[in-house]
Amino acid sequence: MNLNKFLPMTETTYYILISLLEPLHGYGIMLRVQSLSSGSVAIAPGTMYGALENLKKHNLIDLVDEDHEKRRKVYAISDLGRKVLYQEYKRMQNLVNISTPVLEKES
Amino acid sequence: MENQFTTFRYFWSISSEETWLEQMALRGWRLKQVSRFGAYTFDKTAPEKRVYKIDYRTFRSPLDQAEYLKLFDDSGWQPVMDQGTNGAYYFSSACEDASHDIFSDDESRAHRNLRYANLMLFSLIPAFLPLFILYITGSIQFTNVGYQTPGLWETSSLEFIAKFLFETPFVVVRAAIYFLPLIPIVFGLFFYLRYYMLYRQAKKQQVF
Numbered sequence: 529m530n531l532n533k534f535l536p537m538t539e540t541t542y543y544i545l546i547s548l549l550e551p552l553h554g555y556g557i558m559l560r561v562q563s564l565s566s567g568s569v570a571i572a573p574g575t576m577y578g579a580l581e582n583l584k585k586h587n588l589i590d591l592v593d594e595d596h597e598k599r600r601k602v603y604a605i606s607d608l609g610r611k612v613l614y615q616e617y618k619r620m621q622n623l624v625n626i627s628t629p630v631l632e633k634e635s
Numbered sequence: 636m637e638n639q640f641t642t643f644r645y646f647w648s649i650s651s652e653e654t655w656l657e658q659m660a661l662r663g664w665r666l667k668q669v670s671r672f673g674a675y676t677f678d679k680t681a682p683e684k685r686v687y688k689i690d691y692r693t694f695r696s697p698l699d700q701a702e703y704l705k706l707f708d709d710s711g712w713q714p715v716m717d718q719g720t721n722g723a724y725y726f727s728s729a730c731e732d733a734s735h736d737i738f739s740d741d742e743s744r745a746h747r748n749l750r751y752a753n754l755m756l757f758s759l760i761p762a763f764l765p766l767f768i769l770y771i772t773g774s775i776q777f778t779n780v781g782y783q784t785p786g787l788w789e790t791s792s793l794e795f796i797a798k799f800l801f802e803t804p805f806v807v808v809r810a811a812i813y814f815l816p817l818i819p820i821v822f823g824l825f826f827y828l829r830y831y832m833l834y835r836q837a838k839k840q841q842v843f
Contacts (some may be wrong), residue, residue, distance in 0.1 A: 534774075538740065538742060540740055540742075542737070553704065554705075554706040554709075555705075555706055555710060557708035558709075569737050570739060572710070572736055572737050572738050572739035573706045573707045573709075573710045573712060573737055574688075574690050574707075574736075574737035574738045575737075575738045575739045575740055575743040575748070576706060577703055577706055578743045578746060579743070579746060594698060596698060596701075598697070599701035599702055599705040600702060600703075601692060601698070601706070602701050604794060628841070
């Protein structure tokens, strides 16, 4: 499967996937993203809900639990999601590696 | 003093509706309910600063809807009602910051317009279908709308004016009956195109 069709990812998507390395519900992801980014990234609920729908549709995340009483669904990254996340990580790392000597000399 | 207040409103844009609700809250009226036909019911409260945001969605299951409302509730956005009105979900937050939003990137903000446009198109079907059937079966014929007096256009000036003026009210009534049902459809299509274009525009504005 060609993983490149998922790349580059939006910041929202990347943060959600990296948060879902452990199973979380929607609001849990929002909190996790805030702590991961030291409060600099806050995903709003409308954006979060849409992103989760989209990630589910493309099988990058799995539904692992439903709690009808608490009105929550728990998600986790899928095997495909893991591969895509890693690919994106390598892509960005590659960009940083190429840029560092060039941009550091500039400034 | 009345504790409740109901009014009908229609809006040209989602943001003008949100702004109106915020102004109502500043005057001490908190939104309680919105009906299918655009009736807004408010409860009297102390004047307050409240941010209102509207989202448009349809859900496959009650749990999907519950999860959605819960996600907003958890992040400090109280749903005004447990059910959407024509697919519209109203959220309010006591946050003082007016730029506080239910979307955090332009992509998802643009998608709200697309969902609104699609809902609009969908809601047109029940209005359009009966009318379409009436046209197809010939119950409504547009050739019957105009002036029916035989030989009207050939008569000379004075007689013409008299006959013309006599029939005009009938033509107006016929036209109203035949074309009135088209008005919601025209409006609906107009809003569909408007929001679809807004969505396209936002997509195009992404520079890279």
